[in-house]
Structure formats: structure tokens, C-alpha cells
Amino acid sequence: MSRICEYYFAPQSPWSYxxxxxxxxxxxxxxxxxxxxxxxxxxxxxxSGGLPLAKRPPQRQAYRLVEMKRWSEVLGMxxxxxxxxxxxxxxxxxxxxxxxxxxxxxxxxxDLASAVMQSLWVDEKNIGDADTLIALAxxxxxxxxxxxxxxxxxxxQNEYDQFTNDAIAASxxxxxxxxxxxxxxxxxxxxxxxxxxxxxx
Numbered sequence: 001m002s003r004i005c006e007y008y009f010a011p012q013s014p015w016s017y018x019x020x021x022x023x024x025x026x027x028x029x030x031x032x033x034x035x036x037x038x039x040x041x042x043x044x045x046x047x048s049g050g051l052p053l054a055k056r057p058p059q060r061q062a063y064r065l066v067e068m069k070r071w072s073e074v075l076g077m078x079x080x081x082x083x084x085x086x087x088x089x090x091x092x093x094x095x096x097x098x099x100x101x102x103x104x105x106x107x108x109x110x111d112l113a114s115a116v117m118q119s120l121w122v123d124e125k126n127i128g129d130a131d132t133l134i135a136l137a138x139x140x141x142x143x144x145x146x147x148x149x150x151x152x153x154x155x156x157q158n159e160y161d162q163f164t165n166d167a168i169a170a171s172x173x174x175x176x177x178x179x180x181x182x183x184x185x186x187x188x189x190x191x192x193x194x195x196x197x198x199x200x201x
Contacts, residue, residue: 002031002032002033003030003031003032003033003180003181003198004032004033004034004035004180005023005027005032005033005034005035005178005179005180005194005198006035006037006166006170006178006179006180007023007034007035007036007037007176007177007178008037008038008039008163008166008167008170008172008175008176008177008178008179009036009037009038009039009113009175009176009177010038010039010040010041010090010094010175010176011038011090011093011094011097011113011116011117011120011127012041012086012087012088012089012090012093012120012127013041013090013175013176014068014079014121015174015175015176015187015188015189016117016175016176016188017077017079017117017118017120017121018068018071018072018075018077018079018188019176019187019188019191020110020113020114020117020176021077021114022075022188022191023176023178023191023194024110024114026191026194026195026198027198029198030195030198030199032180032198033106034106034110035106036097036101036106036109036110036113037163037166037167038090038094038095038097038098038113038160038163039094039160039163039164039166039167039172039175040090040091040094040160040161040164041090041175043164043168044164044167044168044172044173044174044175045173047168048168048172048173048174049173050173050174052087053087054087065081068081069081071188071189078122079121079122080121080122080124083120083121083124084124084126085120085124085125085126085127085128085129086120088120088126088127088128089128090127091128091160092127092128092129092130092133092151093116093127093128093133094160095151095152095156095157095160096112096116096133096136096137096147096148096151097109097112097113097116098151098156098159098160098163099147099148099150099151099153099156100112100137100140100142100147102150102155102156102159103142103147103150104142108140108142111140112136112137112140112142115136115139115140116133116136119132119136130148133148133151134147134148170184171184172184172186173186174186174187176188178190178191178194180194180197180198181197181200183197185197
């Protein structure tokens with residue numbers, strides 16, 4: 001039985017974008033199953049003392065941009081540091097990803113999450129817009145309109161709320177957040193440690 005990595009993330013998070021494809025590659029390399037859980041980051045901040053970007057002190061905002069630029073260059077991942085549609089609510093896209101997981105499984109949902117995050121951080125798209133999300137789902141090979149309709153159901157909302165509650169129980173305070181064998185790792189810059197956890201017997 002393969003090891004499981006609980007993966008808590010927010011589609012609007014730049015750090016989730018920077019770590020997403022690397023987590024997929026590591027999971028494949030070490031035969032680890034990803035238990036993906038898109039979460040409501042605003043609720044996480046609300047219970048953990050985090051602040052939305054606009055409310056952070058200027059020096060923190062400035063250093064965030066420095067780190068985003070460094071990581072995008074080191075990883076060779078294109079990234080707009082000031083995307084046209086940001087800040088943006090992650091709720092509609094997170095629920096679309098959950099609907100994809102329900103309908104098509106984790107791999108399909110992870111692929112859609114990749115497309116959603118790239119559309120925000122590279123392609124200047126509004127991931128809070130229904131038409132944009134439908135188009136992204138269509139491009140991923142799904143019936144975008146049907147998937148978006150599913151994303152608005154109570155079942156998906158309940159799952160979103162449960163994932164967020166799971167994240168709070170796992171002491172999450174920032175995205176992305178990985179849990180392997182009960183051990184938590186915060187941020188895409190901790191993926192080296194996540195890999196070490198994957199290697200343990």
C-alpha cells in the first residue's frame with residue numbers, strides 16, 4: 001500500500017502554483033497517493049492569525065515579491081508578479097476542482113488545478129469568473145458547463161467546508177500545506193523535506 005500525502009492548497013496562492021507540478025512529479029516518483037484538499041484560505045487565516053495580502057505590512061509585501069521572482073526563476077516557471085486579476089476569491093475554482101475530483105478522480109482534478117493556477121499566474125485570467133472556469137474545464141476535456149453546475153451543489157460545498165476543517169485540525173496556517181505520516185510541511189520550499197518523508201520506509 002502506497003504512502004499518502006494530504007495536500008492542502010488554495011488555487012489563488014502563488015506558492016501553491018509554484019509547488020503543484022513538483023508535488024505531482026514526486027508523488028509519481030515515489031508511488032505516493034495524493035489526497036488533495038482545496039481549502040478556504042481566508043478561513044485558515046482567520047483562525048491562525050494570518051492576514052490577507054493587502055493588510056500585511058509593506059516590508060512583508062515587498063519581500064513576498066522578491067521571493068516569488070526568485071522561485072519562478074529558479075524553477076523555470078513563468079509568473080506574473082502582479083497578475084491582472086488578483087486578489088481574487090479562490091472559492092469558485094476550488095469548488096470546481098472538487099467537482100472534478102468527484103466526477104473524474106484525483107488525477108483529473110490535479111490537472112485541472114494546474115490549469116487554474118497557470119491561468120491566474122501566467123495567462124492573466126480571472127479564476128473567480130464562471131465563464132473563465134467553464135472554458136478551463138472544457139480545455140481540460142470536461143463538460144465545463146456541467147462541471148461548473150456541479151461545483152455549485154451542496155455536496156461540493158460540504159466537501160469544501162470539510163477540507164477546510166481538516167486543514168484547521170492539521171494546524172494549517174499557510175498554503176500549500178503537506179502532511180505525510182502525520183508530519184506537516186508548510187510551503188513549496190519544503191518539498192525537499194516532503195521528498196525525504198516519501199523516501200522513508
